[in-house]
């Protein structure tokens with residue numbers, strides 16, 4: 001079960017917000033249900049990039065991924081070469097649910113030292129390289145692939161040590177995979193990178209990490225069911241409305257703070273999903289609006305000893321979203337120790353009891369400081385509930401895009417930096433831009 005505790009979002013931020021919230025939801029119900037209908041209508045257009053909604057139903061691709069994994073029993077290390085949406089989803093779910101024995105590694109940057117250290121630690125004969133790029137051209141991923149492709153010369157049959165995940169037709173990787181006889185999986189054209197975790201972008205690495213993919217998709221189907229229902233039962237529409245109401249009040253920061261070390265990469269995935277989807281210069285009519293709220297990463301309990309100082313005493317410019325587990329998969333009792341009787345409030349208690357108390361205490365302490373916050377409650381951390389949470393957050397993002405009348409599924413703002421990179425690297429066709437940069441003192 002995934003449920004939400006909205007007790008701390010009342011204007012006074014203390015105590016249940018029974019009246020104000022219910023009246024907000026009632027007054028927005030029609031608009032939210034119209035947004036739902038608009039999303040479901042647009043879904044049939046591949047250019048709307050709403051294919052992520054149907055990924056949880058695609059059991060055939062899951063079977064292909066599963067078959068491929070079972071045919072590679074020799075893999076000890078899987079290296080994902082990918083960045084942004086091509087890495088963050090698998091990294092978040094792998095950290096939360098991966099149970100080995102295959103070790104997952106992510107090369108999602110071009111700082112040389114960590115990549116050299118990784119290369120020196122790997123045995124080419126036992127390593128599978130999964131190069132993932134929707135565009136099939138991203139500089140960081142392509143640079144990493146050139147290095148690993150050369151490194152794999154040491155392997156008996158290098159083609160067996162590479163699997164490609166890319167667009168069915170676009171980009172440099174697809175023809176290369178065909179020419180070299182490499183196994184390749186598709187990123188559906190209708191699925192954008194930051195929404196692709198339940199496509200082979202995420203499921204292939206996660207199959208090697210031992211994640212229960214069937215239940216990951218089953219949980220995502222539960223989120224789809226909720227997102228298709230009327231406002232009173234539509235959890236993603238409701239949390240989107242909370243974000244919308246507080247953004248309207250000028251709270252332009254959203255903190256995602258899971259009380260779980262295993263969920264430590266969830267905020268990284270959410271930052272890309274939220275910021276890249278909702279930070280937009282123009283609305284759907286081409287009017288300049290410059291929308292967006294800024295997602296901030298935090299982890300409980302760790303950030304109680306850091307950022308919570310700002311959350312309690314800093315500006316009232318943020319909405320804090322906690323993620324809390326209701327049941328541990330196992331627990332750890334805290335023993336009594338002679339001579340440390342000053343800690344007897346801990347004797348015989350458990351880590352999970354302390355984690356839960358700290359989460360509840362922090363949420364209430366923020367509410368007392370009139371810092372609005374709500375908690376997403378997962379019955380437990382397993383594939384079903386994490387799949388449900390991921391799809392819930394994707395739907396929440398889609399609903400916010402509708403409420404703000406923007407295209408949440410493109411990312412025009414990242415293109416100029418890439419073109420400047422090509423110019424600075426001397427790529428053919430970017431000579432004029434390189435000259436402009438030199439004239440502006442960048443070179």
Ligand SMILES: O=P(O)(O)OC[C@H]1O[C@H](O)[C@H](O)[C@@H](O)[C@@H]1O
Pocket residue numbers: 083084085086132133134135136137138141193194276411414
């Ligand atoms: O998967 P790729 O095409 O390599 O793109 C990787 C990432 O970089 C792009 O520039 C976009 O900002 C992201 O939305 C995307 O996830």
